[in-house]
Amino acid sequence: MMGPDTDPISQRKIIVECPSCQTRFGVKSELVQGQRMPHFHCSKCDTVFKVDLTMLRSQQPLPFNSNMGQLNVVANNIRKKAGNITSSNLHNLHRNEEKEEANYKEEDAPDKNQLSFLGDTKKPGFWGKFLGKPLLSDNSWHDLFTAIMPVAAFLFALMLASGYFFFKPSAAEGILQRLHPQMYRPAPAGLYIKETSVKRTNLDSGEEIILISGEIVNSTSSSFNDIMLQARLYDKNEDTLDEIIATAASTLSNTTIQSLSPEMIRGIQRSRLRSFLLKPGANHRFTLAFTDGLLHRAQLYSIRIYSVRPALVENR
Incomplete structure (x- = not known):
């Protein structure tokens, strides 16, 4: 497993790599501030893993992408070659750095659907990963309730009718005689x-x-x-x-x-x-x-x- 990387720009992001599918994600450092081994969930392969932040500080940071590496090289060369930088050049340089940083944030910001921060909690077991997700949406519950209601109403009515005919068999006999007028029945008194x-x-x-x-x-x-x-x-x-x-x-x-x-x-x-x-x-x-x-x-x-x-x- 590759260790997490850091953002070269002011340590604003850390780079987390999934040990299962090797997909990299960027996470704001403020989300894990004060935590030693937070857990992360990769929605791409559904893997939960943890990262030791002490390793984060000891490892040599790698460039997040080629654009940022080029930005650092260009900025360092300009500072070395220009002995006296004018205020306009300094202002343009600062604007270029801000533009590159904005592009970096837009391109490499983590997708909310791909990465979810779980905090400093224990790794869930087999059922734990499903506890945080609703089994059915509101619409699904409504559809299920709509489908069950007619069946429940029919069973309730059938139960009431069965109880009524059990205690009053003559009523059931009368209904059967109306439905089947030529049905055999006990002899009348006359x-x-x-x-x-x-x-x-x-x-x-x-x-x-x-x-x-x-x-x-x-x-x-x-x-x-x-x-x-x-x-x-x-x-x-x-x-x-x-x-x-x-x-x-x-x-x-x-x-x-x-x-x-x-x-x-x-x-x-x-x-x-x-x-x-x-x-x-x-x-x-x-x-x-x-x-x-x-x-x-x-x-x-x-x-x-x-x-x-x-x-x-x-x-x-």
Whole structure:
């Protein structure tokens, strides 16, 4: 590393050389006055280095540039050759020196963007060099805030809505029903089953099945184009043996079941009549069939309306 140089003109500047990229910078001596080893930052290669000012005083100064070296030579020659210098010559010489010094200051003044004086502080570590610089400018913070605000507002509104629907599930159900009017929903109070019966029978193929029949009454003011039923069989200890969920809008109640196979019965039970419509005040007969499971152990049964789908256009 080359040592720092001094300005030949009245010691007004010191010349600092970056040990990494060998770039030289001029620094006013008054900025480091009274300090022994100030630190400097080279923005060209982002290197922080320090300079021992005691070495500055002991080393032989070098000319800052060729213009200043020529100025000193010309001035010394004039003083040696001119025994009696007139006042006009002295005034011209003084003006020439001031002009050269002004040119020196303009050409070799350090660029504020290239060199920053850090004072007599310790050399920062890896993170230290970033602490003195703002992470984001004011405009960047404003842009970031503008981008985050809509997302934060949406999340806040979503949190409020989730809390509201959690404590009031009926409100969420009402909104879903408005968005999807034909969505399956629990049966209303005016829709119920009456006159149920159960019987065992054998198919022509010899398999035993259990049939549950009944009638659905619609005493509401709404029409329905599908009604799902849930039926269960229990043993004598009321443990569940089998369960089926099937549509009441099938043709099983109007079919000769004994001539069918178990697979055909299950297929009919899953198929809904497209033209099915239970109007207000109307009744509908249904039949459900259990074709497998531990039917011989069945002692009890239950049946209920599992869900309904309102008609999109009601015919009253």
